[in-house]
Amino acid sequence: MRFFCLFFWIVLTGCRGHYLSIAREPVGPEFLASTFVRAPDPMRKKTMEGTRLFVSYRLPFSLDPQEHKIVLEVLFKDFSVQKWIFEMKFRSGVESVTFVDEExxxxxxxxxxxxxxxNQKAVVIDERKSSFMPPLKK
Structure with a gap:
């Protein structure tokens, strides 16, 4: 039993994990809160389409969240680029950006x-990107 526990402790703590992760989710009327609680909502009848990006982060104790920020760059199909900068207040959290309807x-x-x-000196600590994300000019 000791060997078993020691083996899993070494395997699970031996690798450095990523501090960032990105999830992409489609947005439609079925994702409204009123759908889950079965409340009447005129927005559910509206044709709604879009997508939402979730950026979750988890920093180790060796990194101070006040000294770091997340830069999110999105490349659209019309080849325009939009950039967001999220200041970090806590060691872990989630930021989201939603694009729906006209936009x-x-x-x-x-x-x-x-x-x-x-970090504050613009040194890249971690990077997560989609499979098609060409290098962008600074």
Missing amino acids: FRERRGILGYRAVLV
Whole structure:
């Protein structure tokens, strides 16, 4: 039993994990809160389309959250780029960006995205990106 516990402790603590993760989720009327509680809502009858990006982060104790920020770059299918900077207040959390209806249609959807964890000196600590995200000019 000791060997078993020691083996799993070594395996689970031996690798450095990533501090960032990105999830992409479609947005439609079925994702409204009123759908889950079965409340009447005129928005459910409306045709709604879009997408939502979730950037979750978890910092180790060796990194101070006040000295780091997350830079999110989104490349749209019309080849426009939008950039957000999220200041971090806690060691873990989730930031989200939603594109629905007109904004989503005029940009024709998301082509790629990148989230970068940087410190105050703009040194990249961690980076997560979609499979199609070309290098962008600074």
